[in-house]
């Protein structure tokens with residue numbers, strides 16, 4: 001048992017956790033050694049399931065004392081390989097730390113364990129008319145600790161911002177065995193550096209989040225969901241301009257192309273609700289009164305900005321429109337082999353960027369299909385490049401490396417980021433310097449040595 005780990009460590013771990021809290025079953029090693037990416041072969045030595053923050057801290061201290069590498073593992077929905085254990089590491093799963101505390105209705109906060117499932121937090125708080133507005137397709141599996149470690153974005157960023165804006169307090173375990181309480185229920189606390197923010201988005205390389213006090217907001221009121229068809233990305237941006245000045249609050253502004261719709265049709269066998277168009281916009285807005293909304297819609301059609309459109313007439317129709325957007329990732333994977341990229345651009349550069357991207361692929365990678373979709377309202381594009389059917393998988397994977405370099409050169413040229421919301425993990429590590437300067441990377445490395453001098457926490461991730 002635990003054969004790849006030093007025997008002194010195995011004994012110490014047995015003293016620290018019960019037998020039911022450690023597994024070396026091959027199936028479980030496979031399951032817990034990977035995230036949503038399928039690029040690396042999982043090969044952890046064991047998986048530990050602590051039940052309390054004190055146990056996490058004790059295991060981390062043991063790992064540091066015995067030079068054992070440890071990979072923090074949440075819901076394993078990450079798309080950057082951050083939770084992958086491929087080199088005999090100990091996986092530390094937070095899934096048994098799912099405590100959901102009482103909702104503080106006056107302060108609008110809730111304290112939860114790091115292993116709490118994102119959607120479970122939503123359900124827990126809804127009863128009090130409150131919600132944690134971190135929302136995306138994987139919310140049924142992702143965990144609060146993973147959301148915080150990746151500073152997750154999602155479909156509501158345009159309205160509420162990123163995860164970091166919705167975390168009031170953090171409890172973090174360090175390799176020294178210390179447990180830090182950073183912030184809590186205080187809205188205001190200007191007492192020096194906000195250490196909490198250093199851990200948010202750090203992908204488990206500085207410490208392990210064991211619990212968090214989440215900031216809540218009221219559950220949204222009635223919303224309207226629209227799907228519009230437009231001729232090109234300029235049309236998408238024109239709808240966006242109009243929506244920004246519209247008589248409502250934008251809840252979500254998403255975009256996808258006909259190529260994504262084609263694959264949705266193939267995979268889900270659905271009939272598109274509007275005429276085929278080059279680009280589609282999914283818009284959700286809060287609380288428009290009917291007359292003002294209709295006036296806004298009429299102008300959109302009369303001015304020729306959209307060529308077709310529909311509105312969800314009730315909750316199930318609205319959900320069906322959302323299913324189009326949220327079913328894209330699954331449909332691309334079910335109908336081919338996508339190579340995924342998640343980039344951010346200043347909104348004003350989106351059109352020029354996508355035109356240059358299409359030109360680049362037409363010239364240098366003919367036959368490669370680009371499926372574009374994303375949270376366009378905040379400048380976030382998911383660039384999915386599909387393997388041509390007649391190209392062997394290994395040739396495609398080799399070539400995607402070269403293609404990534406071309407894509408990131410373009411992103412850099414337009415002042416964008418190589419990772420909008422998925423993080424760096426293993427997959428984006430070679431490209432970090434396209435967005436971060438040498439000085440910034442050096443500073444991050446110094447911080448890493450300060451928090452984790454032996455380099456046992458998620459080694460090989462994020463930092464080149």
Ligand SMILES: Cc1cc2nc3c(=O)[nH]c(=O)nc-3n(C[C@H](O)[C@H](O)[C@H](O)COP(=O)(O)OP(=O)(O)OC[C@H]3O[C@@H](n4cnc5c(N)ncnc54)[C@H](O)[C@@H]3O)c2cc1C
Pocket residue numbers: 035036071072073074075076077078079081082083094114135136137138141142143144145146147148149150151152153154155203204205207208209210329330421422425458461
């Ligand atoms: C279909 C689909 C749709 C998605 N849509 C979005 C989207 O719209 N926006 C978005 O931002 N992301 C999206 N994602 C990516 C993913 O769901 C998020 O990154 C999510 O926040 C990861 O949470 P997790 O619990 O699954 O983390 P994991 O994948 O388990 O881990 C992610 C990283 O965090 C570290 N980690 C996990 N738990 C802890 C902890 N307690 N302490 C310290 N480090 C920890 C891991 O080591 C790893 O580096 C999507 C994924 C899928 C599969």
